[in-house]
Amino acid sequence: GAGVSQSPSNKVTEKGKDVELRCDPISGHTALYWYRQSLGQGLEFLIYFQGNSAPDKSGLPSDRFSAERTGGSVSTLTIQRTQQEDSAVYLCASSFARVSTDTQYFGPGTRLTVL
Amino acid sequence: AQTVTQSQPEMSVQEAETVTLSCTYDTSENNYYLFWYKQPPSRQMILVIRQEAYKQQNATENRFSVNFQKAAKSFSLKISDSQLGDTAMYFCAFMKHERMAEYGNKLVFGAGTILRVKS
Numbered sequence: 705g706a707g708v709s710q711s712p713s714n715k716v717t718e719k720g721k722d723v724e725l726r727c728d729p730i731s732g733h734t735a736l737y738w739y740r741q742s743l744g745q746g747l748e749f750l751i752y753f754q755g756n757s758a759p760d761k762s763g764l765p766s767d768r769f770s771a772e773r774t775g776g777s778v779s780t781l782t783i784q785r786t787q788q789e790d791s792a793v794y795l796c797a798s799s800f801a802r803v804s805t806d807t808q809y810f811g812p813g814t815r816l817t818v819l
Numbered sequence: 820a821q822t823v824t825q826s827q828p829e830m831s832v833q834e835a836e837t838v839t840l841s842c843t844y845d846t847s848e849n850n851y852y853l854f855w856y857k858q859p860p861s862r863q864m865i866l867v868i869r870q871e872a873y874k875q876q877n878a879t880e881n882r883f884s885v886n887f888q889k890a891a892k893s894f895s896l897k898i899s900d901s902q903l904g905d906t907a908m909y910f911c912a913f914m915k916h917e918r919m920a921e922y923g924n925k926l927v928f929g930a931g932t933i934l935r936v937k938s
Contacts (some may be wrong), residue, residue, distance in 0.1 A: 737925065747910065747928035763925065793862060797926075808926060810856075810864035 706730070708811035710796050716817045717786055725814045729798030732771040736779050737799075737808060738771060742792035752795075753779060786818045821846045825929035832901045833882040833937050839886075842911030849888045850916035853887065853894045853924065867909070868906050870894065872916075881906050901936045908933050 709728045717723050719813040729736050738750040749763040764770070770788075773779040783790055793815050797808040823844045825920050832838035844853070855867040870878045870887050882899045898905055911929040 737924075746930050747926075749925035749927070752925060753894060760925070776910075795862075795864065807854075807866055809866070813862045815862075 707811055708770030708796055708798050710794075710811040710814050712814060713812065714815045714817075716819065718732075718819050719788060720785055722782065722784045723786055723816065725783075725794050725816070727779045727781070727798075727811060729777065729779070729796070730809060733798035733800055734776065735799045735806070735808075736773060737797040738779070738781050739795045739797065740765075740792045741813070742797055745792075750781070751815075783816075786816075788818050791816055791818045821851075821915065821927045822846070823911050823913050823927055823929035825909075825911055825932050828930070829933045829935070831935045831937055832898075834903060835903055836901055837897060837899045838901055838934065840898075840909050840911075840934065842894045842896070842929055844894065844911070844913050844929075845894050846892070846913065846915070848915050851887075852914040852916065854912040854914065855883070855885070855894075855896045856910045856912060856928075857905075857907045858872045858910065858931075859904075864910070868896065888936045898934075901937060903936050904935060 711726045713738050736753045740750055741747045744819055752760040753770045768784045771781045793813040795813045796811045799806040799808045825842050842852045853870045857865045857867050868878050868880045868883050870885055877887050884897045886895045908931045910931045912926040914924050914926050
């Protein structure tokens with residue numbers, strides 16, 4: 705079936721603006737993860753959703769970052785008042801999570817550039 | 820906290836030859852999983868191979884195999900018969916084992932190794 709999809713593929717915004725990044729997980733996958741890939745910090749975990757459980761937000765770098773997952777499927781990562789250091793590739797991954805260590809499958813990412 | 824170290828920022832190999840990418844990690848956990856992911860210029864992260872820490876046998880997937888040394892906390896990837904399509908960034912990743920899925924299992928990544936396969 706279809707893989708994880710993310711939109712937009714690329715996003716250029718001005719400093720101070722808000723942005724929304726979207727992730728569509730693989731159908732049937734209950735777990736969804738957001739990661740950030742930047743030159744200075746490498747690949748970092750941001751947030752994790754699993755079913756109806758409270759999300760694990762331990763990786764969010766500041767309160768300008770938030771995410772939601774509607775209906776247990778699509779997720780939106782929102783960055784408010786963007787800063788230049790937010791420029792990065794934002795990757796989404798999903799897994800079945802029938803057991804805690806199911807393999808995560810990644811989307812192609814959204815490249816965010818903050819001018 | 821777990822850390823993953825990839826000490827080779829870049830490597831090159833001739834087509835059809837064999838190359839080994841290094842990865843070491845630090846953890847106090849006994850149950851965990853290790854992964855190698857490949858990221859070509861398209862940005863799509865692709866799972867290459869996975870190893871369960873409780874298994875002594877090294878995982879293999881076609882031309883890809885690992886040398887897992889649990890005591891040394893080492894997890895290297897060997898690519899045999901390298902192909903031009905293997906050119907990519909390779910990430911080593913660690914995942915802690917959680918008994919309950921709702922606790923989540925984030926991947927902890929190394930900094931990556933750029934592999935270039937030359938014709």
